[in-house]
Amino acid sequence: MTEVVIEGRSLAIANVEGQVYAMDGICPHRNAPLGQGALHGTKVVCPWHAWEFDCRNGEHDYNPSIRLQTFAVKVEGDDILVEL
Numbered sequence: 029m030t031e032v033v034i035e036g037r038s039l040a041i042a043n044v045e046g047q048v049y050a051m052d053g054i055c056p057h058r059n060a061p062l063g064q065g066a067l068h069g070t071k072v073v074c075p076w077h078a079w080e081f082d083c084r085n086g087e088h089d090y091n092p093s094i095r096l097q098t099f100a101v102k103v104e105g106d107d108i109l110v111e112l
């Protein structure tokens with residue numbers, strides 16, 4: 029997993045067994061950079077207080093009403109294209 033900033037917008041990019049996902053990179057709890065957290069399976073773990081979000085749909089693990097925006101991803105060779 030990694031953090032990228034595109035046009036001032038932070039994204040968390042996750043590679044789950046070869047499938048690449050892009051999700052909003054700012055944690056809604058206290059604005060931590062999610063792309064600097066850990067990846068456990070499909071769960072992105074916030075580096076500050078360990079809230080977890082599913083990178084496939086942005087959903088918080090305990091509170092489904094908290095959902096981060098996700099973005100369509102296309103991989104072309106070494107490039108990861110994200111539809112913002």
Ligand code: FES
Pocket residue numbers: 055056057058059060074075076077078079
């Ligand atoms: S800032 Fe992400 S869990 Fe607190």
